[in-house]
Amino acid sequence: MALDFLAGCAGGVAGVLVGHPFDTVKVRLQVQSSEKPQYRGTLHCFQSIIKQESVLGLYKGLGSPLMGLTFINALVFGVQGNTLRALGRDSPLNQFVAGAAAGAIQSLVCCPVELVKTRLQVQEAGPGRAYRGSLDCLAQIYWREGLRGLQRGVGSTLLRETPSFGVYFLSYDLLTRALCCEPGGPLLVPKLLLAGGTAGILSWLSTYPVDVVKSRLQADGLRGPPRYRGMLDCARQSYRAEGWRVFTRGLASTLLRAFPVNAATFATVTVVLGWARPQGEGVAALAQSSSL
Template identity: 65%
Template sequence: MGGLVGCQGSIRPLTFVVFVLQVRLQVQNVDKPLYRGTYHCFQSIIRQESMFGLYKGIGSPMMGLTFINAIVFGVQGNAMRYLGQDTPMNQFLAGAAAGAIQCVICCPMELAKTRMQMQGTGEKKSKRKLYKNSLDCLARIYKREGLLGVNRGMVTTLIRETPGFGVYFLAYDVLTRSIGCEPNDPFMIPKLLFAGGMSGIVSWLSTYPVDVIKSRLQADGVGGVYQYSSIADCVRQSVRREGLRVFTRGLTSTLLRAFPVNAATFATVTLVLMYARGAEEPKECESATPGGDRHTQLQQQTQASSL
């Protein structure tokens, strides 16, 4: 999601810019807001911090997202084989299992990303850099706070990623079955791109409020000042000061990133698996025939519904 969803999808320079905008909008002080919206945030960062300000913290996702994608698709595929039947519920359960397991890497990675992105806000040249890079950020946090500090936001990450990835794979399975994605279809690639992009959007919409709280908890403590004592306290304070709209802060930039990133990710994985397993495999994305052997069909599937 996402990141998934948060960590969902692959990292590209242009889409990483949206990560920065998302975090800045989610955690800005409502009493003294720096940004009026997504475009104003983009303009302000370039004007105040130069183009380099849009790429703060890029090292952390570049290190971690390859492993995250490998874990997510590997766990999801193995979970589907273990569950035996290719049903919408099993797609959700397999995706949820994948989302929960990848949190081990996702949470520290997003912590470093968030801290790096908040460093030197509004300054072209930071007067005092707390962290040199993402690894230095995690090392310093570990030195001060131990493993608990490195895993700050783990509970909210689990709450976001577990159902988020479940919805992610469920939506992709339902969409590919609905629109038809047979290998001989001349529009197969556009259909896969559409299904992947929409799956990313649906997944983010289902868990975005949790992502806002996660970002605030992970940004809390920058500069040694802590605002929140717990998840409930963060929710309580945020709603009291900003109302329910707090849960949509940065949503526009997130959805702008979600469609192209997840469209490319799902289409690429599906096509690679299809060609790797051979062009003579049975058709994919078709609903089961009445009375058919669901277990046999699951083993035969090669593309979208069982990655």
């Protein structure tokens, strides 16, 4: 239904504005050179960006997710809500299936948006920068590599999004049920924030190594000739060069970002659905038909 898409759009805006600085730090840590690392960790990366590029440096590439991820979030919640209704019963298994379906469908849209965001977050500040902004980056990739270039990393994006969104909606559903003292009881905004934030953390933990590979593939070639032939080659080279810890690089900033972003997203979505149709259906059965 249209309300699912509208609520998802509002949740997407809230999530992007809250989480983009953390995402910038995550990407910088994921793609930095192991031989000459620029940052010692999450806090040092935050401090360095602010010192060298001001607070605005943390919002590099904001245009792409603000335009794209807002629509993507609307797509995710719209597909999830309609898939759940099509399955006919609100159960934990159906929550996972509906979430996985939403993750798979939005991957094709998400991939070019994250490609542009990653390129802008990684490029150096100053007059010699490769891209002037989101649209310029999108245009340059298209003219140099065509439509195929815009889908760089689509395999790893699909592999990340499909199970992680299943975990995302399943964990939110289970948490909202657990936080209700009795069936149909009230689930207030603080509990929505807790459930949404925890669901976000669990979904990232379920597929984080794949996200590291995706970021490396999408940043590949920006600072020299391309190094990777594909997803498996990227994973092999990264493991050989840096060991298993490479697949946890940037995890701290990701989890710091995951809680407030997804808390804001799910709370906004559920509140919007609650205002629009207090007796209707929605995300996690409209938070168990809670009174907001």
